[in-house]
Amino acid sequence: MSILIWITLSKYSLLHLTTKYTMYRKGLAALPNVEVLSPLVTRVLGQNPGPKTLQGTNTYLVGKYPNVVLIDTGEPDKKSYTDLLRDTVRSSNLTVKGIIITHWHPDHLGGCGTVRTLLDEMWTSGNKTMCSNHGGDCAILGDSKVPEQCNVPVFKMPHAFDSEIAPGQNMHHLHDKQLVEVSEGCTLRVLHTPGHTDDSICLHLLQENSLFSADTVLGGSSGEFSNYTHYIKSLNRLRELAPVRVYPGHGQVEDGGVVDRYLSHRQDREGQVLAALRGEESHVGVGKLTEIVYQNENLHPGLVVAAQGIVGLMLEKLRADGTAREVEDGFWVAT
Ligand SMILES: [Zn+2]
Ligand SMILES: [Zn+2]
DSSP states (O other), rough: OOHHHHHHHTOTTHHHHSSSSOOOOOOOOOOOEEEEEEEEEEEOOOOOBBTTTTTOOOEEEEEEEEEEEEEEOSSSOOOHHHHHHHHHHHHOOOEEEEEEEEEOOHHTTTTHHHHHHHHHHHHHHOOGGGGGGGTTTOTTTTOOOSSSSOOOOEEEEOTHHHHSSSTOOEEEEEEEEOOEEEETTEEEEEEEESSSTTTOEEEEEEETEEEEETTOOOOSSOOOOSHHHHHHHHHHHHHHHHOOOOESBBBSSSSSSHHHHHHHHHHHHHHHHHHHHHHHOOOOOHHHHHHHTTTTTTTGGGGGGHHHHHHHHHHHHHHHHTSSEEEEEEEEEEO
16 A cells, blocks of 8 residues: 555554564565465455555455355455466355455555446356346345345445445455355354454455454454454454464465464453553553663664554553553553
């Protein structure tokens, strides 16, 4: 995404104070542009590698041949991605029945318009007559409300920024626990998992007991959050599923243990914040607390603000837990 767009968006979310940290990220695995990951899952890389997006946004074609859905659409107007997607869909003779967007961030929702145009063209120029009956293939979720136009339906948890990131997309709204029957032998269950963003979803692929974790859990890198309390609740919810495999929004495929590793990393950090707070004789500011917590980690100066953002969000959770109190603006004590 261009810097201009990113700066424009940055006012919308505290996330962008916390997005650049990758404090325990080791080297990133090289990922092929297109990879068949299981009989039901193919990953198509979004062609947008970067410090925030790692190897690029992972988009997934999910379903049993020939009927699939596309999870996420990458960045806006990324021709190299839409070319790759077109070639992948054509070469495998797939029918993309719908698009599911995991959250409003532009590296997931931004490409929606372009991708939808591509898939619409493939429907009409190809051999598909799926839209001849709006009550049929369009309504893959059993939703009686379908788009006016004869085009590929898009599904997403609603969010105020949707219309700015992807104007005019006339999306169907998902809800928690909704079942998506993609094709025979392929069912996705929608899980509303706020924390990374408040509209974030994960998708549980029931036949595999695998999980599309979007940006709630990444592969080979730490996650990001805009609300720490919600984030931890969502991670605990994912852990209860005990998935055997996790397909993240960025990075390599992980085993199900990644959710536990995420939780323990966060709990360790939270414990460090509380210990630092308890180690001070009087109230202490977020800046000082951050220095204490990260003192042994050789924190890059460019990451200090992000680290302060993380500590601040953790303090909010400690306040909700009743173990910390803000005595004046930005200054805290343990209770
Ligand atoms: Zn995101
Ligand atoms: Zn992302």
